[in-house]
Amino acid sequence: MTEEFHRIRRLPPYVFAAVNTEKAAARARGEDIIDLGMGNPDSPTPAHIVAKLIETVADPRSHRYSVSRGIPGLRRAQAAYYQRRFGVTLDPESEIVATIGSKEGLANLAAAITSPGDTILVPNPSYPIHQFGFIIAGAAVRSIPATPDDGMLEAIDRAVRHSVPKPTALIVNFPANPTATLASLDFYADLVALARRHELFILSDLAYAEIYFNDTPPPSVLQIPGAKDITVEFTSMSKTYSMPGWRIGFACGNPRLIHALTRMKSYLDYGAFTPIQVAATAALNGPQDCVASARALYRERRDVLLPALAAAGWQIPVPEGSMFAWAPIPPQFAHLGSVGFARLLLERAHVAVAPGIGFGEHGDGHVRIAFVENTQRLRQAARAIRAFLNPGATADHPERPAA
Numbered sequence: 511m512t513e514e515f516h517r518i519r520r521l522p523p524y525v526f527a528a529v530n531t532e533k534a535a536a537r538a539r540g541e542d543i544i545d546l547g548m549g550n551p552d553s554p555t556p557a558h559i560v561a562k563l564i565e566t567v568a569d570p571r572s573h574r575y576s577v578s579r580g581i582p583g584l585r586r587a588q589a590a591y592y593q594r595r596f597g598v599t600l601d602p603e604s605e606i607v608a609t610i611g612s613k614e615g616l617a618n619l620a621a622a623i624t625s626p627g628d629t630i631l632v633p634n635p636s637y638p639i640h641q642f643g644f645i646i647a648g649a650a651v652r653s654i655p656a657t658p659d660d661g662m663l664e665a666i667d668r669a670v671r672h673s674v675p676k677p678t679a680l681i682v683n684f685p686a687n688p689t690a691t692l693a694s695l696d697f698y699a700d701l702v703a704l705a706r707r708h709e710l711f712i713l714s715d716l717a718y719a720e721i722y723f724n725d726t727p728p729p730s731v732l733q734i735p736g737a738k739d740i741t742v743e744f745t746s747m748s749k750t751y752s753m754p755g756w757r758i759g760f761a762c763g764n765p766r767l768i769h770a771l772t773r774m775k776s777y778l779d780y781g782a783f784t785p786i787q788v789a790a791t792a793a794l795n796g797p798q799d800c801v802a803s804a805r806a807l808y809r810e811r812r813d814v815l816l817p818a819l820a821a822a823g824w825q826i827p828v829p830e831g832s833m834f835a836w837a838p839i840p841p842q843f844a845h846l847g848s849v850g851f852a853r854l855l856l857e858r859a860h861v862a863v864a865p866g867i868g869f870g871e872h873g874d875g876h877v878r879i880a881f882v883e884n885t886q887r888l889r890q891a892a893r894a895i896r897a898f899l900n901p902g903a904t905a906d907h908p909e910r911p912a913a
Contacts, residue, residue, distance in 0.1 A: 520645050525868035533862045544891040547862040549880045553752040556800040562792040566785035576781040579772045580608025584787045587794035588760050596730040604765045607772045610782050612717050612744040612759035617643040622774040624649045629673045631680035635873030640681045658693035670708045679711040685718040685728055688869045688878040689836045690829030695729045702734045714743040720750040720801050722831040723809045742767040750801055751793045758782055758790045808833050811881035818892030822899050835879040848874045859894040
């Protein structure tokens with residue numbers, strides 16, 4: 511009776527748990543840790559959303575069981591969002607289901623559509639649930655490149671031709687977590703054509719749809735004609751409205767896949783607490799200036815932190831979307847790998863970041879930095895990292911070691 515349970519044996523040790531343990535130990539020692547590791551928005555949920563929650567929770571009728579697939583008003587509000595944002599028409603009854611965060615939706619859809627031994631195509635690196643939702647369900651995962659270009663399309667085509675059994679679904683996630691990469695409508699058009707040709711389902715994670723920094727908002731794959739025949743897309747209230755702890759998300763698209771997820775959820779949960787669903791409806795239907803403000807805040811933080819790190823000698827690609835920077839490990843520390851470098855950064859600079867290997871083995875040359883502290887704290891983090899990277903720096907030339 512000492513053997514690990516079968517499904518647990520398929521899960522490697524959770525990399526982030528080890529880093530979180532060390533972070534907690536440092537704080538217990540009284541160290542001031544600047545936490546840029548978890549993508550956990552630090553801004554308060556907008557006041558009008560909180561007010562609607564309070565108003566609704568005061569009604570005892572809202573304390574009863576809710577609706578697993580989401581109250582009708584919430585599904586209608588999500589349909590209206592897709593119409594005004596993407597020009598995509600969705601049927602709230604058959605093409606939308608509310609989820610307890612997009613993570614839950616992805617995991618339960620994986621359980622609903624996967625048979626043991628199925629092959630699923632997943633970008634590497636990518637958010638852990640993208641692969642482990644299917645691994646837990648008994649599938650085999652085949653890695654594909656994480657960049658939306660011809661190389662990714664060629665890898666998908668090659669995987670279909672050389673995998674046994676033939677893959678049944680593929681994951682895409684743009685703006686990407688952790689790499690912050692964006693995709694174009696032209697790429698999605700090619701992807702949909704390829705997936706239709708090979709009879710693959712597309713599962714798109716669009717959790718960062720509203721966190722972008724250029725003039726062109728990230729598109730939805732559902733904008734492509736015919737995409738709905740093979741696609742389900744997941745969105746989340748967490749980042750858009752600073753509602754991470756509220757746990758509200760959506761799956762939208764192909765009615766067959768939506769029905770499968772809805773049926774699975776009917777056995778597993780009664781949906782989010784009704785007042786949370788009502789407040790989420792108010793968020794989607796209400797003023798959207800709070801979304802623009804959140805976007806501007808993440809842009810400001812990006813534009814404070816990354817130039818300061820560049821001045822310290824750490825060149826990091828500037829992301830055009832998401833709330834993350836995907837930072838290559840400085841060459842002098844590359845031999846440590848992402849866990850070793852993250853631990854050293856925590857020990858020497860008191861800054862916590864997420865090791866890239868937690869997102870897949872192809873992420874081990876990077877760490878992920880989240881823009882989840884205010885600008886003063888980000889400047890403090892940059893100074894500490896500069897001192898760590900340049901221990902012999904002088905006051906006149908802080909970016910260069912002293913002679």
